[in-house]
Amino acid sequence: MTPPLVEVRHLRRVFDVSPPFLNRLIERAPKQFLKAVDDVSFDIARGETFALVGESGSGKSTVARMVVGLLEPTAGEVTIDGVKMTGRAPAEDRRRVRRRMQMIFQDPYASLNPRWRVDRIVAEPIRAFGLIQGEAAIRERVGELLGLVGLHPDDGVKYPHEFSGGQRQRIAIARALASDAEFIVCDEPTSALDVSVQAQILNLMRDLQDRLGLTYLFISHNLAVVRHMASRIGVMYLGRVVEIGEGRGLFTGPKHPYTRMLLDAVPDLAHIGRRREPVRGEIPNPINPPSGCTFNPRCPYANDRCRAEIPPFLESVACHGYHERRIPTGPVELLVPDGMAALPA
Amino acid sequence: MTPPLLQVRDLTVEFATRRGVLRALDRVSFDIGRGEVLGVVGESGAGKSVTGSAVIGLIDRPGRIAGGEILLDGRRIDNLPPEEMRKVRGKRIGMIFQDPLTSLNPLYRIGDQLVETIRTHTDLSASAARRRAIDLLAEVGIPAPEKRIDGYPHQFSGGMRQRVVIALALSAEPELIIADEPTTALDVSVQAQIITVLKRLCRDHGTAVMLVTHDMGVIAETADRVAVMYAGRVIEIGNVADVVQNPLHPYAKGLMGAIPTLTGQERRLAQIPGSMPRLSAIPPGCPFNPRCPHAYAPCPTIRPDLTNYDRHPVACHLYDPAYAPEGVAA
Ligand SMILES: Nc1ncnc2c1ncn2[C@@H]1O[C@H](COP(=O)(O)OP(=O)(O)OP(=O)(O)O)[C@@H](O)[C@H]1O
Ligand SMILES: Nc1ncnc2c1ncn2[C@@H]1O[C@H](COP(=O)(O)OP(=O)(O)OP(=O)(O)O)[C@@H](O)[C@H]1O
Ligand SMILES: [Mg+2]
Ligand SMILES: [Mg+2]
Numbered sequence: 001m002t003p004p005l006v007e008v009r010h011l012r013r014v015f016d017v018s019p020p021f022l023n024r025l026i027e028r029a030p031k032q033f034l035k036a037v038d039d040v041s042f043d044i045a046r047g048e049t050f051a052l053v054g055e056s057g058s059g060k061s062t063v064a065r066m067v068v069g070l071l072e073p074t075a076g077e078v079t080i081d082g083v084k085m086t087g088r089a090p091a092e093d094r095r096r097v098r099r100r101m102q103m104i105f106q107d108p109y110a111s112l113n114p115r116w117r118v119d120r121i122v123a124e125p126i127r128a129f130g131l132i133q134g135e136a137a138i139r140e141r142v143g144e145l146l147g148l149v150g151l152h153p154d155d156g157v158k159y160p161h162e163f164s165g166g167q168r169q170r171i172a173i174a175r176a177l178a179s180d181a182e183f184i185v186c187d188e189p190t191s192a193l194d195v196s197v198q199a200q201i202l203n204l205m206r207d208l209q210d211r212l213g214l215t216y217l218f219i220s221h222n223l224a225v226v227r228h229m230a231s232r233i234g235v236m237y238l239g240r241v242v243e244i245g246e247g248r249g250l251f252t253g254p255k256h257p258y259t260r261m262l263l264d265a266v267p268d269l270a271h272i273g274r275r276r277e278p279v280r281g282e283i284p285n286p287i288n289p290p291s292g293c294t295f296n297p298r299c300p301y302a303n304d305r306c307r308a309e310i311p312p313f314l315e316s317v318a319c320h321g322y323h324e325r326r327i328p329t330g331p332v333e334l335l336v337p338d339g340m341a342a343l344p345a
Numbered sequence: 346m347t348p349p350l351l352q353v354r355d356l357t358v359e360f361a362t363r364r365g366v367l368r369a370l371d372r373v374s375f376d377i378g379r380g381e382v383l384g385v386v387g388e389s390g391a392g393k394s395v396t397g398s399a400v401i402g403l404i405d406r407p408g409r410i411a412g413g414e415i416l417l418d419g420r421r422i423d424n425l426p427p428e429e430m431r432k433v434r435g436k437r438i439g440m441i442f443q444d445p446l447t448s449l450n451p452l453y454r455i456g457d458q459l460v461e462t463i464r465t466h467t468d469l470s471a472s473a474a475r476r477r478a479i480d481l482l483a484e485v486g487i488p489a490p491e492k493r494i495d496g497y498p499h500q501f502s503g504g505m506r507q508r509v510v511i512a513l514a515l516s517a518e519p520e521l522i523i524a525d526e527p528t529t530a531l532d533v534s535v536q537a538q539i540i541t542v543l544k545r546l547c548r549d550h551g552t553a554v555m556l557v558t559h560d561m562g563v564i565a566e567t568a569d570r571v572a573v574m575y576a577g578r579v580i581e582i583g584n585v586a587d588v589v590q591n592p593l594h595p596y597a598k599g600l601m602g603a604i605p606t607l608t609g610q611e612r613r614l615a616q617i618p619g620s621m622p623r624l625s626a627i628p629p630g631c632p633f634n635p636r637c638p639h640a641y642a643p644c645p646t647i648r649p650d651l652t653n654y655d656r657h658p659v660a661c662h663l664y665d666p667a668y669a670p671e672g673v674a675a
Contacts, residue, residue: 166389
């Protein structure tokens with residue numbers, strides 16, 4: 001069996017979110033820390049699409065940034081193609097691995113240099129890695145890439161601000177494809193796109209995967225998109241992976257009550273005008289998370305053990321209730337934790 | 346009879362660029378009634394955001410309104426002097442943009458920003474404005490508003506920040522809210538909260554909303570009517586159930602067919618071949634005709650106008666009895 005391309009082990013990232021030193025002194029406030037990612041482990045096999053889903057603030061982008069090396073983990077390890085990216089592997093090896101990966105960022109506005117013309121933006125990885133020699137050949141390749149993402153080769157002479165939100169995201173995708181990367185981390189690659197362009201981009205990403213054996217780490221809050229793209233899915237809640245499921249299996253047999261809640265919240269086109277089951281409560285304050293299982297204040301099946309003990313990750317899920325076989329099947333009625341108002345209907 | 350709250354008539358917006366004048370909106374017309382939510386969908390680059398910006402008078406150079414008119418409550422607002430337009434904006438028309446952080450100043454407490462906005466648009470005293478701010482935060486579902494009002498934006502989660510932005514947009518009790526992808530960056534659970542808040546506003550205050558979003562689920566749940574845009578034009582407009590479940594225009598049909606679902610079995614998503622024309626090369630006739638599987642004689646030459654042939658207005662020759670050979674539209 002070939003080893004996975006990406007191995008993530010016990011990854012953790014803590015941010016210092018203390019008020020400025022002077023305020024702390026005046027208000028006598030202690031230092032404050034936020035655990036954005038805590039003990040996250042998963043593998044990504046070559047040629048597969050592994051997706052991360054979870055509510056806003058659950059730590060998906062933070063994981064992505066650590067995987068591509070944009071952010072130093074507080075603890076834990078990322079190994080790509082056998083090279084420890086976080087350890088003391090020779091810098092030469094790490095560089096070799098780095099140039100084979102690319103990231104498409106969640107925010108296309110921030111990730112494109114506003115003073116560069118689009119053709120220069122897309123050509124940047126080609127030039128940086130010396131992938132193609134000769135200006136004419138580079139220009140041709142850039143035109144081809146712009147065409148692939150549904151823009152026109154002549155759009156290369158424009159600047160990012162002359163494009164709509166979705167068009168800018170396509171420029172970012174063209175740039176990622178320009179690098180000939182084998183591993184692409186996509187953070188909400190299509191949430192700024194309308195569904196028809198989204199379908200084009202997702203189909204293109206799958207075609208490239210089939211043709212070139214690309215591997216994707218795919219982050220999206222759109223569960224229908226994730227279901228369509230991913231071979232395996234990790235569900236994150238408050239910095240932890242609470243469940244990992246095989247593709248569509250997660251949608252037919254979710255184990256964690258949180259996964260079920262996410263699925264119930266998906267709007268349904270067949271029921272126009274119907275209000276969907278409102279999600280109860282919110283992600284708790286990550287600076288001061290609940291003890292035990294962090295989902296316990298919202299979970300109808302929580303008991304004393306859930307409030308005290310962090311559930312281990314067994315049978316692809318971190319849930320005492322599941323491990324103890326005491327969670328009934330069927331829809332989940334979530335609780336409204338104390339001090340957290342439910343939205344008036 | 347009172348006129349609809351917002352009337353947009355033949356709105357045309359152009360950008361002067363080094364490569365010539367680009368027409369981003371071409372004779373766009375639609376109405377929004379009081380308490381109504383109009384969803385606006387369409388290909389990325391179709392002109393949805395430009396339409397919203399034009400209504401709130403925020404088209405900046407090199408762009409300009411080159412034709413048409415915008416009426417709020419029967420009075421033109423597209424030709425107001427900048428000073429008066431500033432009063433309309435914020436007071437009578439509120440805005441919610443995609444990224445809550447651009448609308449909130451990270452250095453000021455939430456409450457200060459609310460109080461300042463309220464006092465700009467009303468003559469409430471500082472303490473009355475603060476009470477009103479707390480009420481607004483409660484109204485958008487922020488728990489313990491009297492405590493949270495003194496927090497800074499970064500102390501709120503993404504969904505709560507977006508609700509604060511809604512509170513800000515509401516602070517002057519506007520008659521119309523332009524919401525440009527207010528839930529795009531948010532996950533389904535936060536999305537559901539924002540939508541609940543918007544719907545309640547329409548119901549309780551009669552506020553009208555122009556809701557731009559790519560998320561057809563959000564549209565299905567929130568909108569009363571939907572306008573579909575393509576290449577700077579409105580190509581179909583009608584009741585949400587009609588347009589989403591039985592679209593008429595071939596582009597709208599393709600758009601609705603491309604929505605991924607939680608139950609579909611297909612390996613590839615349905616997609617519309619080709620891409621939207623660039624603004625510098627919009628084909629004559631129907632702008633969709635080069636991609637349209639049903640294009641026929643009049644399509645490449647005669648521009649179809651939004652016309653109510655049958656169920657709801659559509660800009661497509663397939664439905665025009667003057668041209669349509671029988672059975673093409675099916
Ligand atoms: N630089 C930073 N400083 C302090 N806190 C941070 C920083 N970056 C992220 N966080 C916090 O870490 C947590 C996880 O953030 P992250 O951006 O990874 O979430 P996410 O799952 O990608 O959410 P979204 O779906 O909204 O993009 C959040 O509570 C966020 O506020
Ligand atoms: N400052 C500008 N200069 C030139 N063209 C512009 C400018 N701003 C917008 N445009 C063009 O106007 C058209 C409409 O843009 P708009 O932002 O309204 O699209 P949109 O429908 O909101 O798309 P999206 O769904 O991607 O946000 C686009 O083709 C865009 O390239
Ligand atoms: Mg993120
Ligand atoms: Mg837009």
